Amino acid sequence: MSVRELVVLGTASQVPTRHRNHNGYLLRWDGEGILFDPGEGTQRQMLRAGVAAHDLNRICVTHFHGDHSLGLAGVIQRINLDQVPHEITAHYPRSGKRFFDRLRYATAYRETVALTEAPADADGPLAATPAYTLEARRLSHPVESYGYRLTEPDGRRMLPDRLAAHGITGPDVGRIQREGSLGGVPLEAVSEVRRGQRFAFVMDTRLCEGVHALADGCDLLVIESTFLDEDEPLAVEHGHLTAAQAARAARDAGVRHLVLTHFSQRYTDPEEFERQARAAGFEGELTVAHDLLRVPVPKRR
Numbered sequence: 001m002s003v004r005e006l007v008v009l010g011t012a013s014q015v016p017t018r019h020r021n022h023n024g025y026l027l028r029w030d031g032e033g034i035l036f037d038p039g040e041g042t043q044r045q046m047l048r049a050g051v052a053a054h055d056l057n058r059i060c061v062t063h064f065h066g067d068h069s070l071g072l073a074g075v076i077q078r079i080n081l082d083q084v085p086h087e088i089t090a091h092y093p094r095s096g097k098r099f100f101d102r103l104r105y106a107t108a109y110r111e112t113v114a115l116t117e118a119p120a121d122a123d124g125p126l127a128a129t130p131a132y133t134l135e136a137r138r139l140s141h142p143v144e145s146y147g148y149r150l151t152e153p154d155g156r157r158m159l160p161d162r163l164a165a166h167g168i169t170g171p172d173v174g175r176i177q178r179e180g181s182l183g184g185v186p187l188e189a190v191s192e193v194r195r196g197q198r199f200a201f202v203m204d205t206r207l208c209e210g211v212h213a214l215a216d217g218c219d220l221l222v223i224e225s226t227f228l229d230e231d232e233p234l235a236v237e238h239g240h241l242t243a244a245q246a247a248r249a250a251r252d253a254g255v256r257h258l259v260l261t262h263f264s265q266r267y268t269d270p271e272e273f274e275r276q277a278r279a280a281g282f283e284g285e286l287t288v289a290h291d292l293l294r295v296p297v298p299k300r301r
Helices: 042-049 072-081 094-104 160-165 171-179 209-215 229-238 243-253 271-279
Strands: 004-010 024-029 032-036 058-060 088-091 115-117 124-128 133-138 146-151 155-158 191-194 198-202 220-224 257-261 285-288 294-296
Touching: 004 042, 004 257, 024 042, 024 198, 042 072, 072 094, 088 124, 094 115, 133 209, 146 209, 155 171, 198 209, 209 220, 209 243, 220 243, 229 243, 243 257, 243 271, 257 271, 271 285
Parallel strands: 032 058, 058 088, 088 115, 198 220, 220 257, 257 285
Antiparallel strands: 004 024, 004 294, 024 032, 124 133, 133 146, 146 198, 155 191
């Protein structure tokens, strides 16, 4: 059975706390696993969440600050120790290749797995599979940073009443789907467009065009909300978002399920992030993330 869900491995920002590990997020998308921003301690969090190295197909790093990348060394070595039988692709800002190389070869180990590097250096697609297209968008942070967006191709939803009206039943339903027409009846006459699902991952950034492009029409948006409203000047200075800014961007983009994460250690009441996000006008499903949380991708519209 296909599974589409977000597994939250860590939700702290620069400094981990007693209750929040550094960043780490796994998106399960049918038979694939995409690991985003493996911060320090990610390998242990994977163990606690029941995520194996074999579950990984891609690693996406938004930028090379430690809380988003220091776990790379352990994760990559675990992939090789467990001799994952399939190729794994790593995406990261091309300007940070020296950091990626240092982390990849931080200590001695035996390489057993094909790890392909496909860095981002401009807005646009990074990979295309039958199940999704992965693209990157530049964000606004003191170091080069990219957000990621996964888009499922549109499909078609069969309409039983129209099929019946044209006398199409049984195996012929599959045939018209495969061939595009049957007995002069086009597929469009008995079906409608089923929009593909959309997921986006937005970490350290100020509000910018990239945030809005990534969030547009998302079914599930994972976005940083490091600060609360009262500390907005700090957010602007350090290249981050507040809960209200993230919520307004999600509201304007028509996001269905908003996941707030990457919280500063200065705050002790996570419910305040939800209160400020709601006050900013976001009315969709809202989750203030905590470590080891699982969030399903919303069902198709």
